[in-house]
Amino acid sequence: MISCPEIWRDFFEKYYVSEISKEISKNGHAVNINVNVLETLVPYVEMKLYEDLISYPEITIKHACEGLKRSHNILGVSPSEVSVRFVNFPRTNRRLVKEVGAKYVGKFVSVVGIVRRVSPLQSFIKDIEFYCPECGMRSRAVVVDNKLKPEHERCYNDKIKLIPDTNKITRIPFRKIIIQDLPENLESNELPSMLEVWLFEDLASNVRAGDKIVVNGILKSMMWRIEKKEAEEHLYIEANSVEFLEKDFRTINITREDEEKIKALARDPDIYEKLSQSVAPSVYGFNDIKLAIALQLFGGCVDEDGRRGDIHVLIVGDPGVSKSKMLREVAKIAPRAVLSTGYSTTGAGLTVSAVKDEDGRWALEAGVLVLADKGIALIDEIEKMGKEDREHMLEALEQQTITVSKAGMHAVLNSRCAVLAAGNPKYGKFEKFAPLAEQIALESNLLSRFDLIFVVIDEPNEDRDREITRFLLGNMKKEAPIPPDLFRKYIVYVRENITKVEISEEAV
């Protein structure tokens, strides 16, 4: 490796003369280094610095801080306060949460994800001094196995153990969060991987559940022993910097050729029919519901009054009318979908919940509507949702935020998603002669938040049953006119490029 404090001092003086004072006035004590500078400013030395940062991050970051302190252009900041943060890693070097494994332990990684859980702010003992209670000999601390220990365990003079000096403790703000992969980077039936992230100082104060972030830092590992089981390796990132994603990080790539196909579809006079037939093609019928879902996937735009542009759709139907199947099929074409049920014992709730983390502290955990921010939340058996979720649901659907004040934590989370929900009738099956509204197991104010409600009644009908049988046997099964891959790109294209919707005279 070539990294050493002098090379970093040189680097700061060469490239960061004007940036340093700007950065420090903006971030307090931290200087953000755009890694693209390191990588592309060509000179041999800087390229090597980048490699050193990736392969030997612990020591390289130390060198960088030391070099910054030595450089002559930091003004008005005491050198002991400065820290160096690396940001803006090339996209090709960004990892998904599911890609982060033990082979990266000790390396610098850049990981993109969504914040699922936020633990409360704690203080972390960064440094402490030890002393001899007999003669007062002092020793500084060194880190051994993630713990602070005295550099000299025993006193030189009287051989007794040194003890920590509680008056000489340096504490810094600290918070643990858990990130998981963004919904658009998961297969429709894939469970998200999760990764713990440790945030220090000001990084610890700015993160909310549901934030889409890039975490840059060192991957570390710790052995965890739970009761009598084998010790397990537990991976976490010690964050060096956190970047908030304005735009979604997507892996879907729309080529010129795709764009041509999309524009041709938009001009097609049969486009509505094609859209409808391309949603859940393995489910028989329900063309009006499928068209509604297709339009919901494209979404509307926020109007001048700031009213939401997302459309909420509810399907209430007798058991056995393929509601669940429909939701699963929608998950396959929606570019950003989170599929869940109203009540699940393992997964996150629908809105937000307070959970105990492994240290026994209360943490806020983002629910489905937060994780699906800017996408679609697919909720089966919505009538089974718990009391907590019901309380937040009205606000979540209409204002598209969730205000939470729980276990001493306050937050306003975003839930800017469309909701496609399915539910069962209150008494198991629809009663033909009773009013419909009374048979839906949701409060009327909640029902009113849905823009479209479809009621599907399973009426005995021989002709239709025969049709369905033929359909299922494959005689009538049709290929989707718009293949799922193109459909997904079509949705992404429209959502990114259309910012205003005009309603034609005719439609009004």
Ligand SMILES: [Zn+2]
């Ligand atoms: Zn002593």
